[in-house]
Amino acid sequence: MVARAVPVQAGSSSSAMAVPHGPASVSAARRRLRNDLGDRSIPDAVIDDAVLILSELLSNSCRHARPLPVEEPVDQPDDDADAEIGTVLVSWRMQGDGLLTLEVTDGGASTRPMPAGPSVTAHGGRGLNIVGQLARDWGVRHAPGQVTVWAELPAFGQVARGGERRSA
DSSP: OOOEEOOOOTTOSEEEEEEEESTHHHHHHHHHHHHHHHHTTOOHHHHHHHHHHHHHHHHHHHHHSOOBOOSSOOOOOTTOTTOEEEEEEEEEEEOTTSEEEEEEEESOOSSOOOOOOOOTTOSSOOHHHHHHHHSSEEEEEEETTEEEEEEEEESSSSOOOSOEEOOO
């Protein structure tokens, strides 16, 4: 798995990485997020929620969206035969008000990300409902050639669950 660090402002409390567009990238992003938040002394319960949210957002991106165009070559892992050529940008930042914001940016899809209403026996379709329960807020931001799905949760104190979805 090859992920490429993306520069952020010096002294910033944020991190970003470009990962290959494919399911093997999810574990690399989860590992890096868990380590980064642990180094910042974020409570374990918040880290667990953040890792689950990031997993859902990145998995949805790899399954449903197009990758961003590759600016420089990114090695595709041999065990990720389903990966398309291209990247997905994964980032997180601590805001001054104590909110942790997670973002996944890809090349977009033919439909807008929205929660589904799967049947009880369905094998999928619950990801954004889970995000909606864990995050204080989440939404979708569009820019030319890309879509960012974001979620925010309090990094300290009690984690508020069941935030309202909103578009930015």
